[in-house]
Amino acid sequence: MSELGPSPLAAGHELPVEAARALIAAALQPLTDTETVPLQQALGRVLAVDVISPIDVPAHDNSAMDGYAFRGSDLLLEAATTLTAVVGTVFAGSPLSGVLPEGHCVRIMTGAVMPPELDTVVPIELCTVEGDRVQVQPGVIKGGDNRRRQGEDLRLGLPALTAGQRLRPADLGLLASLGVVGVTVFRKLKVALFSTGDELRNPGEPLPAGCIYDSNRQSLLGALGCLGVDVLDLGLVADDPVALNATLDRALAEADVVLTSGGVSMGDADYTRDLLASRGEVGFWKVAMRPGRPFAFGPLRGPDHAQGPKPVWLFALPGNPVAALVTFHVFARDGLLQLSGARPQPVPRLRARSMSAIRKRPGRSEFQRGILEPGADGRWQVRLTGAQGAGILRSMSEANALVVLGHDQGSVAAGDDVDVWLFDGLL
Numbered sequence: 001m002s003e004l005g006p007s008p009l010a011a012g013h014e015l016p017v018e019a020a021r022a023l024i025a026a027a028l029q030p031l032t033d034t035e036t037v038p039l040q041q042a043l044g045r046v047l048a049v050d051v052i053s054p055i056d057v058p059a060h061d062n063s064a065m066d067g068y069a070f071r072g073s074d075l076l077l078e079a080a081t082t083l084t085a086v087v088g089t090v091f092a093g094s095p096l097s098g099v100l101p102e103g104h105c106v107r108i109m110t111g112a113v114m115p116p117e118l119d120t121v122v123p124i125e126l127c128t129v130e131g132d133r134v135q136v137q138p139g140v141i142k143g144g145d146n147r148r149r150q151g152e153d154l155r156l157g158l159p160a161l162t163a164g165q166r167l168r169p170a171d172l173g174l175l176a177s178l179g180v181v182g183v184t185v186f187r188k189l190k191v192a193l194f195s196t197g198d199e200l201r202n203p204g205e206p207l208p209a210g211c212i213y214d215s216n217r218q219s220l221l222g223a224l225g226c227l228g229v230d231v232l233d234l235g236l237v238a239d240d241p242v243a244l245n246a247t248l249d250r251a252l253a254e255a256d257v258v259l260t261s262g263g264v265s266m267g268d269a270d271y272t273r274d275l276l277a278s279r280g281e282v283g284f285w286k287v288a289m290r291p292g293r294p295f296a297f298g299p300l301r302g303p304d305h306a307q308g309p310k311p312v313w314l315f316a317l318p319g320n321p322v323a324a325l326v327t328f329h330v331f332a333r334d335g336l337l338q339l340s341g342a343r344p345q346p347v348p349r350l351r352a353r354s355m356s357a358i359r360k361r362p363g364r365s366e367f368q369r370g371i372l373e374p375g376a377d378g379r380w381q382v383r384l385t386g387a388q389g390a391g392i393l394r395s396m397s398e399a400n401a402l403v404v405l406g407h408d409q410g411s412v413a414a415g416d417d418v419d420v421w422l423f424d425g426l427l
């Protein structure tokens with residue numbers, strides 16, 4: 001029995017997608033090593049500790065508008081229709097000093113500190129200015145309007161961001177607004193990547209009869225790039241146990257994860273399967289999905305790691321180019337984020353009207369490739385990108401979304417709503 005429990009294929013049947021995802025999620029333990037990086041290098045990194053606000057943001061009450069600042073109570077009076085004397089101008093970055101005499105107002109700019117006696121800003125376009133006096137029509141503004149309160153964005157002493165947050169552009173700005181210069185993040189996950197198959201050649205090399213260019217490695221390098229992990233690119237590995245063993249030795253010594261494509265099915269030259277099985281506790285699954293039926297996952301251990309504390313996780317994707325990318329999206333993406341210490345980040349999903357009929361039999365999930373776009377009535381609609389074979393990479397390249405037909409679902413009629421997972425910018 002492996003760390004993943006008894007083989008999910010013991011009964012010989014196919015594993016539903018959600019069951020496979022659950023097995024992966026239950027097996028993985030996030031990284032614990034941390035490092036401190038400057039904010040400029042923190043995009044996509046995962047916070048390892050909460051960031052507590054060292055200050056209030058904004059630090060003072062300030063104006064949300066260019067205009068005139070009053071006491072709100074003055075504006076409620078009939079007297080508001082009379083002219084009020086302007087005693088000064090407050091610019092952002094230069095708070096007014098001194099005490100304001102009662103019944104006076106100041107000219108104020110957006111972002112300027114509110115004089116403590118004043119609480120309401122009237123935008124300039126609602127004011128009538130005559131010399132150094134200003135008039136506001138009653139009823140156009142309420143007391144307290146257009147004042148941004150101290151700490152309304154971030155409060156001193158409270159968490160601004162919490163551990164597990166994968167830092168996005170807005171998060172970096174938010175940290176900068178606190179004056180933070182560096183953050184403690186989990187170290188980057190290191191993923192060893194290689195493609196297996198004697199028929200594979202690198203772009204730029206001659207292409208002998210029967211050979212193909214290795215597209216999976218480039219697709220997967222791109223997908224890993226979107227996740228911000230470090231990649232150890234181990235290139236092409238022939239269907240040869242010696243070469244595979246040597247590549248695995250290196251991957252196990254240097255990486256946290258081994259990501260491969262090809263060799264997980266039943267072919268005679270699929271040494272990968274046997275060799276991987278001998279080097280860890282890998283489950284070779286048949287997942288009830290198209291594309292992507294054969295998939296292998298589990299802990300690998302090198303010779304020095306026999307009793308090691310930390311397994312290196314194998315995600316062995318099927319060789320067909322669409323199957324490799326779909327299984328990456330469905331299984332590896334969330335698994336790698338989990339290992340990286342990030343809290344779950346589900347891919348965006350929505351319902352859309354299918355433009356075409358789709359044949360489907362219950363009992364497996366299908367991930368067809370589609371183009372999601374707004375229809376004439378403003379609702380989302382999706383159309384398939386032509387032939388959907390697992391080797392037809394154009395079906396993926398033209399798509400911006402996966403049309404996901406669930407395990408129990410049957411055929412879809414044109415006009416029916418279907419589930420759609422967005423992948424633009426991710427795959």
Ligand SMILES: Nc1nc2c(c(=O)[nH]1)N[C@H]1C(S)=C(S)[C@@H](COP(=O)(O)OP(=O)(O)OC[C@H]3O[C@@H](n4cnc5c(N)ncnc54)[C@H](O)[C@@H]3O)O[C@H]1N2
Pocket residue numbers: 195196197199200212213214215216217261262263264265266267270291292293294317318319320321323390391
């Ligand atoms: N008897 C069975 N045959 C197959 C089954 C099955 O269940 N029983 N499953 C089929 C399915 S579904 C898939 S997917 C493939 C997966 O096979 P492997 O993971 O062993 O992959 P390969 O046999 O090595 O290659 C499959 C296909 O993909 C091409 N390929 C492989 N690597 C790359 C790459 N890096 N770049 C571009 N293309 C690649 C390879 O040339 C083959 O055409 O097995 C089916 N067979």
Ligand code: MOO
Pocket residue numbers: 289290291292293294318320323324390391
């Ligand atoms: O399911 Mo395979 O993964 O179709 O190509």
